[in-house]
Amino acid sequence: MTRAAIVTGAARGLGHGVAVRLAADGWAVALVDQSEDVVSSAAALADGAHVARGYVLDVSDPDACIATVATIVDDLGPISGLVNNAGIGGPSTLVHLTDPAEFKRVIDVNLLGPFHMARAVVPQMQSAGHGGSIVNITSILGQQGEAGTGPYSASKGGLGLLGQTMAMELARDSIRVNSIAPGNMLTVMHEEHVQWLADTKNISYDKALDEVRESIPLGRHGTAEDIANTVAWLLSADSSYVTGQTIGVNGGVIRT
Numbered sequence: 001m002t003r004a005a006i007v008t009g010a011a012r013g014l015g016h017g018v019a020v021r022l023a024a025d026g027w028a029v030a031l032v033d034q035s036e037d038v039v040s041s042a043a044a045l046a047d048g049a050h051v052a053r054g055y056v057l058d059v060s061d062p063d064a065c066i067a068t069v070a071t072i073v074d075d076l077g078p079i080s081g082l083v084n085n086a087g088i089g090g091p092s093t094l095v096h097l098t099d100p101a102e103f104k105r106v107i108d109v110n111l112l113g114p115f116h117m118a119r120a121v122v123p124q125m126q127s128a129g130h131g132g133s134i135v136n137i138t139s140i141l142g143q144q145g146e147a148g149t150g151p152y153s154a155s156k157g158g159l160g161l162l163g164q165t166m167a168m169e170l171a172r173d174s175i176r177v178n179s180i181a182p183g184n185m186l187t188v189m190h191e192e193h194v195q196w197l198a199d200t201k202n203i204s205y206d207k208a209l210d211e212v213r214e215s216i217p218l219g220r221h222g223t224a225e226d227i228a229n230t231v232a233w234l235l236s237a238d239s240s241y242v243t244g245q246t247i248g249v250n251g252g253v254i255r256t
């Protein structure tokens, strides 16, 4: 039986790399994103050997999450994998100077988005009775705060603990919940962060990028494939005794 998985934030970046890998591993993949580009991203992935469909959804909308997951189940069958990857960076202002509406948007997407998706997917996993695996993409900035990352760090730290809680609540249903905490991965989101570093330090973009790379013990930025490899493992039976964990995929930047 083909297994079906949902990957949010899959139009580009880490989520797209995860969707490509899961499709190659034989999953029927629902690529979900607020960007309409997700439809063409999925179409480019789908061929005779790979099942992939795109769905436009803002994960901060609880009712839309319920409706979209119901459509995905109709299209692809019961969901046994959920990768909550959609996320935004948010403001880089100091916490006490941050606009409450901007802070709230980060929480709505990065923390409540995975919650809304879990509300939509978990009852369906329970009634299908085959267990499942949920992977939340957090961040090194959810493990250690840095100046100028308040809303983002709070959202990702919260998501890590939300996942641990759900792991305990769902273990007896054989639904595993784990987090992957990426480090510095070369995507549009990281490029925007590096530009902010360059502006703050009054140095060039290339110099700021070099400084980040030199701070990584393994000496290189991470890639979507690095995250996809770990997601593929967490969605496979090879990780069947792993739940409630946060796995750092960060080149050694943070040791836990």
Ligand SMILES: NC(=O)c1ccc[n+]([C@@H]2O[C@H](COP(=O)([O-])OP(=O)(O)OC[C@H]3O[C@@H](n4cnc5c(N)ncnc54)[C@H](O)[C@@H]3O)[C@@H](O)[C@H]2O)c1
Pocket (backbone or CB within 6 Å): 008, 009, 010, 011, 012, 013, 014, 015, 032, 033, 034, 035, 057, 058, 059, 060, 085, 086, 087, 088, 089, 109, 113, 137, 138, 139, 140, 181, 182, 183, 184, 185, 186, 187, 188, 189, 190
């Ligand atoms: N790039 C990094 O260095 C890095 C480091 C740590 C954690 N992360 C996390 O990894 C995940 C993926 O990041 P990325 O670097 O690929 O980012 P990205 O900005 O390149 O891609 C994010 C995707 O999520 C989608 N998205 C944003 N808000 C959404 C919403 N409300 N509903 C549905 N889709 C939405 C975007 O349209 C985009 O396609 C994010 O959760 C991010 O916080 C990234």
